[in-house]
Amino acid sequence: MLSRTAANLFWMTRYLERSETTARLLDMGFRNALLPDTGGGFRNEWSAVLQSKGALQGFNDKYGDLVQRNVESFLFFDLENPSSVASCVRAARENARIVRTALTSQVWDAINLSYQELKAIQRKERSQVSIPDLTDWTLRTTALIRGAIEMTQLRIDGYSFMHLGYAVERADNTARLLDVKYYVLLPSVAYIGSGLDSYQWTTLLRALSAHRAYGWAYGGELSANRIAHFLILNPKFPRALLSCYIDANTHLDQLARFYGRSTPAQEEARTLLAELAEARIEDVFDEGLHEFLTRMINRNAGLAQSIHDQYLTGEAR
Amino acid sequence: MTDAYFNEMYDNGNLRTPYRMLESWYQNMPAEFRAGKQAEAEDLFRRYGITFAVYGEGGDPDRLIPFDMFPRVFTAAEWRRLERGIKQRARALNAFLSDVYERGEIIRAGRIPADLVYRNDAYEIAVAGFRPPLGVFSHIVGIDLVRTGADQFYVLEDNCRTPSGVSYMLENREVMMRMFPHLFQENRVAPVDGYARLLKRTLASVAPEKCDRAPNVVLLTPGHFNSAYYEHSFLADLMGIELVEGQDLFVEGDFCWMRTTEGPKKVDVIYRRIDDAFLDPLCFRPDSALGVPGLMNVYRSGGVTICSAPGAGVADDKAIYTYVPEMVRFYLGEEPLLQNVPTWQCARSDDLKYVQEHLSELVVKEVHGSGGYGMLVGPKSDRATIEAFSARLAENPSNYIAQPTLALSTCPTFVEAGIAPRHVDLRPYCLVGRDVDLVPGALTRVALTEGSLVVNSSQGGGVKDTWVIAEE
C-alpha cells in the first residue's frame, strides 16, 4: 500500500476520533456550566475546557468573551480552529476523498454524508441548534462511520492503519480529558472529595459515555482512584489507555504479519502495553497523576512518530 | 428541402437504421417518467462523484456536466470505417514521433519543414535520440472528430499527450445501463467496459526491457485539487494500480521508487497525467513540486517508461496538424481514411490571399493559441471586427491558420418539449502499445443550446452515451 494512502487512512480516523472528543468536551463544559455557582465563584469551566485543548490563547485572541455561545462557535463551527468539530469532519472527509478507492462505498457514503449534514447544520439559524443536539449529532455520526468500517472494510493493512489512528488519538484524548479534570478543572486540591469534585467526576464520566459503565464496574461510589483506574488501567473500558494500547498492539502485530516484517514501532507499542498492564493505580498516584498523564501523552506521541517513520514515509527498509 | 446540418437520426425526415429502436423508446416515454429518470441520472453521477471539467476547462470542481439520456448511435459498419481511420492516424502520429526524435526522415524527404518541428516548443531536446520501449511515444491518442454527412467525418484536432474525458465514456454507459436495462436487452450495444483492461495491457506492454517481472504500473496525478482528479482515481481503481503523486515517488540509482508501507517499491511504467514541464525539476521547470526530481534520467537510461513520452506533444500541434495526412502516406504508404478540415496556412501567400478575401466565411485561429483566444469566427463577426482582424492578420500572417466553418451533425437531444436536434462532436480514445486498440465507443459532447456549435462544457455543453450497435 502507498505510504500516503496509509497516512490518509491513519489521519482520517484520528480526525474522526478528535471530532468526537471535541464534542464530548463541549458537552462536558455545557454540563459543568449548569452547576450552581456555589464553589467560591469559580465558573472557569469553559476556560478549563479550552485549556485542555491548548486553545485558550487562540480563543481569547479571537473571541475575548468566555461565554457559552462563543465557545460553542469555537469548538464546533470555527474552521480556523483546527480541532473544532467542523474542522475535524472536514479534514476527515478530505483524507477520505483522497483515498476513496481504499474505502468501501458504505464507509465513503457515511463520511460524505456527515460532511453534507455538517454543511446543513452550518446553514441553520444558530438559535435553532443546542449544544446537546450538536454533541448527539457528532457522536451518532462518528459511530455510524466506525460501524461502517467494522462491517465492510477488508481486514487488510488499510484496516489496521485506520485502527491505529483511532487508538493513538483516543489514548491521547483520554489522557488529556482526565488531566483536565484533575489538574485544571478543580480550583485547588482542597476541593478534592468535595461536592464540586464529585459533580465534575460525574460529568467527566458522562462525557466519556462511561457513567453507567463505571457504576456497573465499581458499584457507583465515586473516588479519584477508582475513576483513574477505570480510565487508565481497566481493559473492559474501551476508552481506557490500556484498551487503546491493546488495540494498537493488535493492529501493529497484524501489520507485522501482513508485511512479514517487524519494526521499532511494534517494539515501542509492546513496551507501552507491558508497562500499563502491570501498573497499579497506586503507582500512578505515587508518580503524580498529572506527571503520569503528561508522560503518557509524550510516549503516545512517540508511538505515533514511530508509526509515521516506519510506515508512512515509505523509506524504512 | 434538405437540412443545413446532417441529422444523425432523421436524414431528411427518414429514420436512419441505427436509431430504429430508439424512436418508440422516446415516443412512449411519459414526461414525468423522463423527469424522474433525469433526476436519477444526476443523483447517480453525484454519488459516483463524477464532477470534473473535461479538457482542462477549469471551473468549479464540484460541478456536474449535464448528461443527456438520448444515446448517440453508430452502426457497426460506420464504426468499422471510423476505427480503421482512427487507428491509422494513431499509428502515423507515433511513427512521426519516433522519426523526428531519431532520424528525421520525413524532414530530410522535404515533406515537413524542419523548423516547424524542431523549433516547436513541444519538441523536447531532452528525449532526442532516445527510443522509448517499442518506439511508442503516444500511448493514448484522443482524436476529436466531427461529422458533416452520412459518410463524412473530419478530424478537428489530435491529442497525443494526456487526453481526458474517458471516464465519461465509461460512466455514461454505466448510468444508462442502470437506468434503461431493457434498451440494452433490445439493442446489441457493443460494450466499452474493456477499456480499463486494454489500457492496463497497453501500459504494461511498454515496460522497460530491464523489467523482468510483472510490471508495476502507476498513475501519476498532480493531486486531489486537480479538476480531473476524479478521472485519475477512477481509472487507477479500474486498472487496479496505484494512484500516486510526485511526493510518493523518488529516484535512487537507476530506478524510480514508490513509497509504500513495506518500504520502497520499484516503479516500471508511469501513466502520467501531468504536463511535461512539471515532470522533473532537474530537467524542466526547476520550481515544479508536482514531479519527481531525477525522473527524466531514469527514463532516458531505460529504468522506467513514461506514458505518454515527454515531447509527444509535438505531434498534436496546430501547425503540424496540416501534415498528418502526409504522415499517413509517408510512413504507412496508405491514403488517409480520415480527412483533415481543409486548412489554409496564412504563411503561404496564396492561402493568405484566399483567407483575406473570404474572412466572413472562415474561422481563423492562432497557430499556437488555445481556448478560442485571438480567434475570428467570420460568419458571426461584424464588419468592423473583420476589418480589424484583417489588419492583424496582414501584420503577422504566419501566426494564423484558417478553416471553413463546419456544418456539425446533430443528434436528437432531450429538451423541455420533447426531443430536438443538437450539434455533437466525438472523441474516441485509441490505445497504442504492443497492439493498437480501440473500444467500440467514445465520448460524445453535445451543444445543449439551440443552434450552438460550441460543445465545450464551460459554454453549455453536455455529454451523451455513445453506442455502436453490434452486427446482427
Next chain:
Amino acid sequence: MILTVLHKTRYDFETPVAGIIQSQRLTPARCDGQRVIDWQVEVPGAVMGQVFRDGAGDYIQTVSLRKPATHIEVTVSGTVETTDTSGVLRGHRERVPPRAYMRATPRTKPNRAIAELVAEALDAHAAAPALERAHMLAAAVAQALPYRPGATHAHTTAAEAMNEGAGVCQDHTHVLIACAHLADLPARYVAGYLNATDDGSPHEASHAWAELFIDGLGWVGFDASNKCCPNEHYIRLGSGLDAQDAAPIRGLVLGGATEALDVTVVIEAQQQ
C-alpha cells in the same frame, strides 16, 4: 597537452537536510581534441546511478543521498589529454538536430540592444560566409561586454547583461547565443573547464562558452570572454540551451535549508 582537473563543490547546510538529489554532467565529452586518461566523480555516502549518454552526447549521472546530512561534497578529479581542433567539434556522437537549438529561453531572449549589436556587426557583411559572421558576432559580444566579475549574478539574462554593459563568461555566452539566433545560426551553451595559462589572460577555470552551428562544418566553439575559439586549454563537459540547461550539476535539496556553497577548481597542465 595533458590537463589535470580537481574540482570540489561543497554544500554546507545550516540545519541538517533530509537528503539531496542531483543530475550531474561532470564527465568530459567524447570528441576529437580531448581524450580521458582517468576520471572520477565522488560523492561520499551517496548512491551513484550508471553514467549514460543522452541525445546531445553528454554523459549524465544521477546522484542521490537519502539520509540526513549537514554537508555534501562533490569531488571531480582526472586527467585529460587535449589537442587544438580550432574550436570545431568533431567525432562527437549526438542526435539532437541543430535546428532545435534555434529556440530562446528566458536567459537567451534577445532585446533591442542585442538586435542592434547584431545589425552593427553584420549589416555590412551580409554576403560573408557563416563562419566569418559567427566570428564577427563573437568579437562584437566581447567588445560590448567587458569582462567584469560581480557585474552580474547567476540568474542574469542576456538582455540584463547587455543593459549592464559588462559580465562574465556566462553572460557572454548567453548574449552570443541570442545574437546567433538573430543571425539564423543555431547556438548553444557549453560548460567545461579552462586551464589558466601563464600570461594571465583567461579567466574562470570552471568555464562556459558558446557553440554555433555552421553548415558544412558543424558545431564550432566561440569563447567571447577570451576572444578565441576553444583550444587545447579547454575541456568540454556538456551543452544545453542556456546556463541552467547545461549546468554540470542540477540538484535539489530535500527538506530544503539555506546552503553555503564553496567551489574550488584547479586545472593544471602537466609538464611533458
